[in-house]
Amino acid sequence: MLPAVAVSQSPEEKFREYLMSRPKQQRFTGQQRDMVRYIFQKHNHFDADQLIDEMKKDGYDVSRATVYRTLKKLVDAGLLRKLDIGPRKYFEHDYGYPQHEHLYCVICHKMIEFQHPGLEGIMRNVCQQHNFLEQGHSFIIRGTCAECNRAKMTKRRLDLV
Amino acid sequence: MLPAVAVSQSPEEKFREYLMSRPKQQRFTGQQRDMVRYIFQKHNHFDADQLIDEMKKDGYDVSRATVYRTLKKLVDAGLLRKLDIGPRKYFEHDYGYPQHEHLYCVICHKMIEFQHPGLEGIMRNVCQQHNFLEQGHSFIIRGTCAECNRAKMTKRRLDLV
DNA sequence: ATTCTTGCAAAGCCTTTGCAACTGC
């Protein structure tokens, strides 16, 4: 987990502002407020289903359709980032959280965040070269994490006995 | 389009070899041969649907289910790479084609390939730091390509008249 | 002959949507 980025507004305020400023005015409802608070109270990666399960387990009354609709708005508002990993769509904090990339463990499905000082320059470079206007990017390295590697090695050793 | 990488076998041969070497022996059928030849005769990015359409247009008799099944084998065999771009799954040559990353134009859906000498080192670095064993990666920069940017600018100029 | 592959259509999975009831402003 990386250090947070200082922001002047709470996610909730920022979302209200986004809703107000649309060409077509949108409303800030109780369920949306619950979702924003719930999501920004912890830091992790989640997909729609996980969020629904967790929120229900914690006593919130959320409907699948509304969660999908609200997640879309949150991405649009710049509060969340969407990640495509294989067939699943994950979400993670964007507002108040630094830009980063991911290592994705194909065994335990853990996501490890990383930053690298050279990346930004490379991207700027490449885009310039192709006259390309970046809107966003995703850089995901797939493989096996330290723990799972250890487990595999232990297992291999046991198999040899 | 990048320069090809020299390989000793034809894609077809390499696929046969893969099929033979499985724990459970698999067969090389006419439809699979058609697909391998068709796919490796041109270089481009495609999804299952596009491939089916194009092959049908060119007079081949392919069924959706078999195309999906064969594409999966081709990825497994190391002939194709799979890309997740938003909701779509694209395929591209892996065998005989160099490692590269993508710029994806959100307007015209063009995919531009690029390579950058610094990337490999960064990845090796990051993986080492986390004791992570890489199996593959995807680096996709989303945005608007040179042509679409030009078109937008022209349009803006016209709108101002 | 045996075993794998094919094609169909049905089922799956995840996400979106039409619509009537509801609620924020």
Add this chain to the structure above:
DNA sequence: GCAGTTGCAAAGGCTTTGCAAGAAT
């Protein structure tokens, strides 16, 4: 009270699968 939101269930897109018929070895 108006306009946007909700929840349901139904529809969507894309992919996978069960099964009987067909093909490869």
